[in-house]
Amino acid sequence: MKVEPLLRIDGISKRFGGNQAVDHVSFDVPHGIILGLIGPNGSGKTTVLNMLSGELFPDEGITYLEGSPITRLSPSQLAHLGVIRMFQMTRVFGRLSAFDNLLIAGRAMGLTAAEASTRAQSLVQELTLEHVQYLDAGQLSGGQKKLLEFGMCFMCPPKIALLDEPFAAVHPVMRETMSRFIQSRNQSGQTFLLVSHDMPIVKSLCHESICMNTGKIISQGPTRSVLEDPNVIEAYLGGDNE
Amino acid sequence: MSQIENLWSRRLARDLKCLLLLCALMCFVPLLDLSPYTLGILIVGFYFALMALAWNLLAGFTGQFSMAPAAFAMIGGYFTALLNFHLGATLWIGIPAAIIGSALLGFLLGATVLRLKGPYLSLTTLAFAEIARVFIGNSHEFTRGDQGLNVPTLMDDRIAYYYFFLALVILMGSLIFLLMRSKYGGYLLAIRDDADAAESRGIPVVRFKLLAFTISSAMCGFAGCMYGTFSQLVSPEMGLLQQTGLIISMVVIGGIGSITGPVLGALLVYLSSEWLRDIGNIQLIVFALLVMIFARFFRTGLWGIFLEIYARLKSKKHN
Amino acid sequence: MGLFYALMAVGLAMIFGILRIVNFAHGEFFMVGAYAYALTAMKLGINPWVALVLAAVGGAFLGIIIEKLLMRPLYQGYASWSIVKDEYAVVVTFALSLFLIHFVDKVVGPSPFMGPSLMSTQRIAIGPIMLNGQKIISAGISISLLCGLALFIKKSLWGRQIQAVAQNRFGSSLAGIDPVKTTSIIFAISGMLAALSGALMAPLMNPAPDIGSFPAIKSFIIVVLGGIGSIWGSMFAALLLGVSESFFAVYISYDYRDAFGLFILVAVLIFRPHGLAGQKGRGA
Numbered sequence: 139m140k141v142e143p144l145l146r147i148d149g150i151s152k153r154f155g156g157n158q159a160v161d162h163v164s165f166d167v168p169h170g171i172i173l174g175l176i177g178p179n180g181s182g183k184t185t186v187l188n189m190l191s192g193e194l195f196p197d198e199g200i201t202y203l204e205g206s207p208i209t210r211l212s213p214s215q216l217a218h219l220g221v222i223r224m225f226q227m228t229r230v231f232g233r234l235s236a237f238d239n240l241l242i243a244g245r246a247m248g249l250t251a252a253e254a255s256t257r258a259q260s261l262v263q264e265l266t267l268e269h270v271q272y273l274d275a276g277q278l279s280g281g282q283k284k285l286l287e288f289g290m291c292f293m294c295p296p297k298i299a300l301l302d303e304p305f306a307a308v309h310p311v312m313r314e315t316m317s318r319f320i321q322s323r324n325q326s327g328q329t330f331l332l333v334s335h336d337m338p339i340v341k342s343l344c345h346e347s348i349c350m351n352t353g354k355i356i357s358q359g360p361t362r363s364v365l366e367d368p369n370v371i372e373a374y375l376g377g378d379n380e
Numbered sequence: 381m382s383q384i385e386n387l388w389s390r391r392l393a394r395d396l397k398c399l400l401l402l403c404a405l406m407c408f409v410p411l412l413d414l415s416p417y418t419l420g421i422l423i424v425g426f427y428f429a430l431m432a433l434a435w436n437l438l439a440g441f442t443g444q445f446s447m448a449p450a451a452f453a454m455i456g457g458y459f460t461a462l463l464n465f466h467l468g469a470t471l472w473i474g475i476p477a478a479i480i481g482s483a484l485l486g487f488l489l490g491a492t493v494l495r496l497k498g499p500y501l502s503l504t505t506l507a508f509a510e511i512a513r514v515f516i517g518n519s520h521e522f523t524r525g526d527q528g529l530n531v532p533t534l535m536d537d538r539i540a541y542y543y544f545f546l547a548l549v550i551l552m553g554s555l556i557f558l559l560m561r562s563k564y565g566g567y568l569l570a571i572r573d574d575a576d577a578a579e580s581r582g583i584p585v586v587r588f589k590l591l592a593f594t595i596s597s598a599m600c601g602f603a604g605c606m607y608g609t610f611s612q613l614v615s616p617e618m619g620l621l622q623q624t625g626l627i628i629s630m631v632v633i634g635g636i637g638s639i640t641g642p643v644l645g646a647l648l649v650y651l652s653s654e655w656l657r658d659i660g661n662i663q664l665i666v667f668a669l670l671v672m673i674f675a676r677f678f679r680t681g682l683w684g685i686f687l688e689i690y691a692r693l694k695s696k697k698h699n
Numbered sequence: 700m701g702l703f704y705a706l707m708a709v710g711l712a713m714i715f716g717i718l719r720i721v722n723f724a725h726g727e728f729f730m731v732g733a734y735a736y737a738l739t740a741m742k743l744g745i746n747p748w749v750a751l752v753l754a755a756v757g758g759a760f761l762g763i764i765i766e767k768l769l770m771r772p773l774y775q776g777y778a779s780w781s782i783v784k785d786e787y788a789v790v791v792t793f794a795l796s797l798f799l800i801h802f803v804d805k806v807v808g809p810s811p812f813m814g815p816s817l818m819s820t821q822r823i824a825i826g827p828i829m830l831n832g833q834k835i836i837s838a839g840i841s842i843s844l845l846c847g848l849a850l851f852i853k854k855s856l857w858g859r860q861i862q863a864v865a866q867n868r869f870g871s872s873l874a875g876i877d878p879v880k881t882t883s884i885i886f887a888i889s890g891m892l893a894a895l896s897g898a899l900m901a902p903l904m905n906p907a908p909d910i911g912s913f914p915a916i917k918s919f920i921i922v923v924l925g926g927i928g929s930i931w932g933s934m935f936a937a938l939l940l941g942v943s944e945s946f947f948a949v950y951i952s953y954d955y956r957d958a959f960g961l962f963i964l965v966a967v968l969i970f971r972p973h974g975l976a977g978q979k980g981r982g983a
Contacts, residue, residue: 191580212579212584213576213579213580214579214580214581214582214583214584214585217579217580217581217582218582222580223580225577225580229574229576229577229580230573230574230577231569231570231573231574231577231578232573232574233569233572233573233637234388234566234569234570234573235386235387235388237387238387238388238566241566242563242566242567242569242570242581242583243581243582245563245566245567246563246566246567246570246578246581246582246583247581247582251563271383272383272384272385272386272387273383273386274386290581291581439786443786445786445789445790447793498786498788498789499788499789502789507962511962622797625793625794625797628790628793628794629794632790632794662801662805664797664798664800664801665798665801665802665805667794667797668794668795668796668797668798668801669794669798671790671791671794672769672791672794672795672798675787675790675791675794676768676769676791
């Protein structure tokens with residue numbers, strides 16, 4: 139086991155106007171883990187993700203990738219370093235064929251044309267997209283687009299994949315395919331950070347979890363214990379007093 | 381047509397083949413013994429083809445709907461003319477100057493509009509175009525204002541000029557083909573479809589937006605300079621918004637997002653504009669109307685319609 | 700001058716701010732209004748005040764037609780269109796503007812005539828200042844219209860629907876408001892205001908088909924300056940622009956007067972994309 143965590147987040151904060159969205163959050167992401175980031179709406183988890191993927195810069199604090207600071211890098215720079223992000227609202231290149239989408243993603247990460255083509259073909263198989271691979275990406279169904287986006291992110295296996303509510307509004311069959319994909323990749327050592335509302339998925343996929351509320355971490359550790367933590371339950375239920 | 385024909389590399393290949401076919405046809409036109417006036421119209425049509433190609437690169441392939449192409453043509457032409465007028469510079473200096481000068485200004489404009497989306501980008505480029513035109517038109521000391529400036533010519537024979545411009549169209553079209561076939565072309569298309577997603581996939585969006593702007597502006601400047609050598613005059617009228625409107629019409633009608641489309645559109649629109657002008661000056665009315673109809677109902681333009689027909693014919697042959 | 704700008708700009712602000720659609724043809728509403736007023740008043744000999752109303756109605760009507768024919772794809776959920784929405788608006792309204800300009804040029808002809816004033820007295824002297832009667836009345840009408848509009852939006856049923864749609868298009872449709880109809884209304888109002896503005900200005904200018912271009916550009920400048928989505932901001936910016944422009948023209952350079960406005964536009968777009976008073980759109 140490597141001692142240095144893959145990703146170290148150290149005291150990051152973000153304020154929007156009068157709202158402290160993220161308040162001195164620190165945690166480590168060890169190699170090879172599937173880490174869940176949960177919390178009620180407005181808890182700041184998406185903001186944390188945005189700061190990790192370069193969409194936002196933290197007001198204070200530092201993030202480290204394998205020991206090197208990556209706090210103020212752009213999304214494309216981060217992508218080249220191996221930090222890949224999937225969006226909540228699926229984003230593909232609509233007027234190009236699905237296969238072209240994969241090719242471009244691969245070339246952008248530095249693959250040659252031949253490598254990209256081979257990799258794309260195998261991904262198309264793995265993601266069961268053979269019958270739509272030559273259609274314009276914009277014509278794919280929502281679930282197929284999501285799978286395509288998965289494919290694009292994994293043309294070059296990243297060091298860490300940041301997934302933002304990937305299972306939201308997705309067909310149960312698709313969920314299966316996506317879960318299997320995540321698990322099989324994880325078995326080869328792929329690290330994931332997963333933001334999700336879906337408790338069953340989090341329970342089944344994530345080894346460990348972090349729960350946030352109002353910008354702070356209120357619980358972290360093995361998923362089971364986090365989900366049973368009274369603080370977490372209270373946060374989700376809105377702080378009912380018994 | 382089987383689905384695999386939708387692959388970008390195949391689409392582009394079809395595109396280039398059609399362009400070359402079109403240009404091959406145009407090779408035979410001078411054999412029809414046309415009047416110098418008609419030849420002149422065709423040559424200006426080729427000028428617009430170059431402009432259409434340049435604007436499509438920026439708008440159709442990269443998604444940046446600039447309102448400044450005509451302004452850059454004017455700027456390019458003026459670079460050459462001014463160097464000739466004030467310093468007696470020959471075209472050997474004037475032409476590269478036009479290209480480099482336009483590229484530089486294009487780069488600056490591109491940098492200015494980097495963070496702007498859709499309509500804001502159009503507004504800003506529009507403002508730039510108008511400011512440039514007003515500036516050139518009003519600087520009587522420097523540019524002789526509305527009177528325009530003379531430009532030395534490249535050759536005297538009109539037919540030679542025809543083939544020269546035709547060769548330029550083939551050259552530009554091929555260069556764009558090579559660019560769009562490479563991975564950089566893919567980056568531009570990705571930026572067009574979703575710039576934020578492109579960034580997340582590892583494409584340095586800023587760099588490529590600037591590249592597209594620079595190349596497109598340089599092309600426009602070059603075209604303007606070439607036009608100047610042909611007409612032997614450049615004036616602020618080259619940069620009128622109306623001209624940009626014409627270019628946009630050509631691309632939209634011809635087929636935005638392709639290589640043959642803009643060229644086809646340019647030739648058809650310009651030729652018909654001469655014809656319509658004879659009828660009674662209704663050319664802009666007709667074109668504007670066509671643009672609205674095409675944009676609303678035939679987004680892929682004539683090129684798209686042609687592809688549809690071709691696809692249907694091919695599937696009929698299979699059955 | 701500022702008030703004229705305000706009248707026109709508010710219409711644009713509504714379309715731009717609420718619908719997030721850029722309407723390059725806005726200037727042509729102005730022009731149509733001016734022509735409608737001048738033509739009906741002169742050729743048909745109708746009372747100028749009535750002609751004014753006709754112009755306004757005509758503007759509204761034109762707005763509705765345009766919305767119906769051209770604008771639907773922007774929000775009717777044409778799935779594959781969603782990528783090109785903004786650019787479509789740009790291209791289509793630009794084409795529309797060219798079309799209207801040249802169509803009117805062709806149909807009506809560039810014959811120079813000026814619309815009749817609303818009042819018989821041309822000049823009124825108030826103290827040491829010579830004022831133009833037409834301008835005063837127009838100013839008065841503008842102010843009352845702007846106030847009326849503000850009240851309308853705040854109080855009337857339609858007005859509140861507009862506010863709802865402005866804040867959340869989807870949500871308001873769930874609440875039973877028909878966004879399409881509301882959009883039509885917005886276009887109608889926008890067209891009406893611009894046309895009215897044109898009609899009021901008609902007696903003061905030589906009508907030509909392209910008189911709409913400059914006011915349109917000014918409107919854009921104002922809307923951006925005042926901030927997208929803020930109607931009060933636009934009004935304020937309009938006055939600001941009118942005053943500073945005159946200043947600039949007198950003290951610095953007359954020729955470049957219009958370019959001045961463009962400079963401001965570019966500067967604002969670069970440095971303060973949210974204008975002076977606008978709201979932060981979700982990626983406007």
